[in-house]
Amino acid sequence: MTAMPPARGCGNAPVLKERGQREVFCGLTGIIWLHRKMQDAFFLVVGSRTCAHLLQSAAGVMIFAEPRFATAILEETDLAGLADAQDELDREVARLLSRRPDIRQLFLVGSCPSEVIKLDLGKAAERLSARHAPHVRVLNYSGSGIETTFTEGEDACLAAMVPALPKTQARELLLVGALPDVVEDQALALLDGLGIGPVRCLPARRADDIPAIGPETVFALTQPFLGETHAALIRHGARHIAAPMPFGEEGTTAWLAAIAREFGVDAERFEAVTAAPRARARKAVEAATRTLSGKRIFFFPDSQLEIPLARFLTRECGMEAVEVGQPFIHSEIAGPDLALLPEGPVISEGQDVDRQIDRAREARADLTVCGLGLANPLEAEGLTTKWAIELVFTPVHFYEQAGDLAELFARPLRRRAALKLEAAE
Numbered sequence: 001m002t003a004m005p006p007a008r009g010c011g012n013a014p015v016l017k018e019r020g021q022r023e024v025f026c027g028l029t030g031i032i033w034l035h036r037k038m039q040d041a042f043f044l045v046v047g048s049r050t051c052a053h054l055l056q057s058a059a060g061v062m063i064f065a066e067p068r069f070a071t072a073i074l075e076e077t078d079l080a081g082l083a084d085a086q087d088e089l090d091r092e093v094a095r096l097l098s099r100r101p102d103i104r105q106l107f108l109v110g111s112c113p114s115e116v117i118k119l120d121l122g123k124a125a126e127r128l129s130a131r132h133a134p135h136v137r138v139l140n141y142s143g144s145g146i147e148t149t150f151t152e153g154e155d156a157c158l159a160a161m162v163p164a165l166p167k168t169q170a171r172e173l174l175l176v177g178a179l180p181d182v183v184e185d186q187a188l189a190l191l192d193g194l195g196i197g198p199v200r201c202l203p204a205r206r207a208d209d210i211p212a213i214g215p216e217t218v219f220a221l222t223q224p225f226l227g228e229t230h231a232a233l234i235r236h237g238a239r240h241i242a243a244p245m246p247f248g249e250e251g252t253t254a255w256l257a258a259i260a261r262e263f264g265v266d267a268e269r270f271e272a273v274t275a276a277p278r279a280r281a282r283k284a285v286e287a288a289t290r291t292l293s294g295k296r297i298f299f300f301p302d303s304q305l306e307i308p309l310a311r312f313l314t315r316e317c318g319m320e321a322v323e324v325g326q327p328f329i330h331s332e333i334a335g336p337d338l339a340l341l342p343e344g345p346v347i348s349e350g351q352d353v354d355r356q357i358d359r360a361r362e363a364r365a366d367l368t369v370c371g372l373g374l375a376n377p378l379e380a381e382g383l384t385t386k387w388a389i390e391l392v393f394t395p396v397h398f399y400e401q402a403g404d405l406a407e408l409f410a411r412p413l414r415r416r417a418a419l420k421l422e423a424a425e
């Protein structure tokens, strides 16, 4: 049931620590997938027109749907301290909630401007929660580019929810991380097949299904970027089940196996439940592996998914990792994936973008995974790139998505090969 570690993994590999200019989206981006997940939540960004534009363009698809996020624009008078932004925020929230009785959770999301003027959103959330309870719970977190990279927005949001969760003494499994409903349902079906339950999810789809936590809660992360949430859950008595992330056949099996061990599931039942989807996943990955095998890959630190993805691509798709950069390396979360990643790549934490661009140019890997801002210039230099942000917008977890995950990396390589062919003709 356990994934075999390589003779020499990256568990104790030296980490190149970089502290310099970063090239990543801010944590507001997380609202795009969080608002889809939490169906009765509303995200009110307290920010500038720039923040509003980011959300509008990133979430253009929302034009025809009832929006579940908005930006309360801080005007120049607020920024200059000439108006009482707290009073305006109270009025804005009262207007919103009277118009939208369907809202059960309201997140006040901090931004660069609200942080620069030190607008205390924690105080605002407390005051507004008292005013609008019990129907609406008001919480706050920061999505500012000063404090967060793009996946840290989800981490900050979930961490903010933890102290407000109800308490329980029940032994329950908590799955932590916002997954598309269809993917979450697949995970729940597998766990149910293994006889593991009750299982709760954070975030829950609706406020009425919010999980409770306590000393008998054990939790498994489905996303590797949830360091603050991990710490908050442990502070509130829950226990973490450390495991590789459920990417690919091997990652999913190792993730399920760690939970199965915790709940005493026997090997026979584990095999019976996982054999068919494992075979399907292996077969689906195989198709992309024909393109990926033997190719070199370089990761800029961006989505925080880099280490588990490098593990999947090297072990299941035959790729060679040259550099694996991650914004932060949280040893308890990244450790199981690092131990499985074969020795060889530079493991880097943080970013000094110019130095890393130099290394990427020198490496000239077959595929470079990076943010949108770097992709076009690197493509112009003849490198083939993959946008890291696609990895959080596309369903990639668990067995049934393993083939799609591998395909996300194979596609740009095929496109580049096709372009070369055209140019040669």
Ligand code: SF4
Binding pocket: 026, 027, 028, 047, 048, 050, 051, 052, 054, 110, 111, 112, 113, 143, 144, 145, 146
């Ligand atoms: S929070 Fe900061 S980085 Fe993000 S859109 Fe607003 S101003 Fe830009």
